[in-house]
Amino acid sequence: MTEGEAAAAAATNGQTKDGEGEGQQQEVGEKIVRQIEYYFGDYNLPRDKFLQQEIKNDDGWVTLDTMTKFKRLASISSDKAVIADALRKASSSFMEVHEDGLKIRRSLSHPLPIFDDNLKEETMKRTIYCKGFAKDGSVTLDHLLEFFKQYGPYDTVLMRHFFDKEAKKQGFKGSVLVVFVDQEKAQTFLELPEVKYNGTQLLRKWHKDYVEEKKKEIEERKAKKEAKRKKDEDASHENEEEMEEEPPKGTFLHFSGVAEGSEVTREDLKEALGEAQEQCAWVDYSKGMTQGYLRFKEPESNKTIMEKLDGKLKVKDMEVTLRLVEGEEEAEQLSKMKAARSRARANSSGGRKRRGGRGGGSSFKRKRT
Template structure:
């Protein structure tokens, strides 16, 4: 047994469970925990938010060890305790009985809105495709004390795309990073843009598309029926998504984007999305699909409106395609009938 301040840990739990400490693994454990408790992840992880609220800021290590990425590093509480002993964390601390983790009182969860986080998030691209997490953490460590880096990867292959979202702690750090005349990674020039600016460009393109389109037909809008599911594994299918949520509410449609690893489920009844979240909270285990814990959240009012608008545009586009297809089919049919009449025996006899 070793001790350091108020934190102590046992090197092994039993004689037949000896395990050699890998200091690289301990470092990865701390970084993974800091990601879970980071501002950006907490803003969207409703499950973890509820655990923080019910535990007065603390989350049981047993709960954290059910998360896939942490479980891939260790499945034992004492290893997490050892990580705090040997590596420590500027953001987090472990309880005296070594069973829980929380953000340090000096770094309370700011409960920032998505808009505020977007203002602190920079889109950066141009990294080599073989760049690893440790290299990115070290690189962005030059520009801020606590930068949350999210690597963008292809969902099916899990290969890095060469671009990241980097969330800084303050607006000053963001401005300092963007105001640099040049930012290079291993002599490669990087492209930088504030996330809001990148989003605004996409919104403008959507608006231009809708302006060119015909007025959408009236859709039967069902308020509060849309539920977003993120963090899906590449083996997940629309069928397994539906089966996982059918016990909570009747699913009308599954809008699944495999490349992004996320889906929007449309329920039949009004207000079903919040009802599902309430049931999941009562169970207290979150939602697991294909053995993977996923994040679920109800779409906000503004997001619902945008979703229904896009759905209307898709329906209109499909209808126009069918119209053109039917028109061509009719023309081909007329041509065939004309040709048949021209070579029929009766016509030949005339």
């Protein structure tokens, strides 16, 4: 319901019962006072939006009907008379009980600190980060509150949580923040030779130092991520520069003589090249067309290949005629190849995939029959 609920500074279970012993009643009373003083204390109240709103409604008074809706207080006692009586008997408390016994407030003689940067800084100076607690759910706030009593008065003990997406619930990180009443108490705790919880040595450091370390870790991760992005970007630019290089000349052969409407494929044409098929980079042709282009990898290789093939290809039961591509025709094919590369690069950077254009756009339209 409030931050007070999440990080309450007192703990117990059960409600008051008729016939409890005097010692138990006193213990319950002490827990009530400690819990109420946490809700209205210097640490929680400036941060608790709900209570902040409540104290504006009636000169600082908050009804016990409202207070008993707080789960941790209700777990100690939901009896308004018992709560009011406990606060009246607590002579050291900064809380006041209304004469009707139905509402309480922080004493006007204890003005609320202004929640600003100065208060945040002052609080951090007396806050210790502790790590080493079991994360299996066996450690409760009640256990921690009792454990830290031995190290002097504190304002609060805050369990640090994370949201477990798989289990869809909060989990304990195994670390806490202990806000001592002053910096001297915090310093004394920090300088102890060792602090163990259930036999486990606790890691202790100033909260401010912990925050700075985490900030540095985050900055280092960001720097590594940015360096990787820059490296990938540079590699991409290098690839683009390679693709922007002027394609070599003397790599095209034109072929014609494929029967109109035949089932000849690009693969058939490449196979017909024999040993030269390993040098073939692209076949500009679609099934059903009568002519097309072959592009080879090495510059000025088209003449050599054409000579080896004697200017002809045997494709299935057809003889296909080859000729060199030169002059304006070659310039046109090179231009189409560069345009196809540009499209491929744009598709790659934009995360889109399109059919065709891998090594050169089709130069001929299929005839309709």
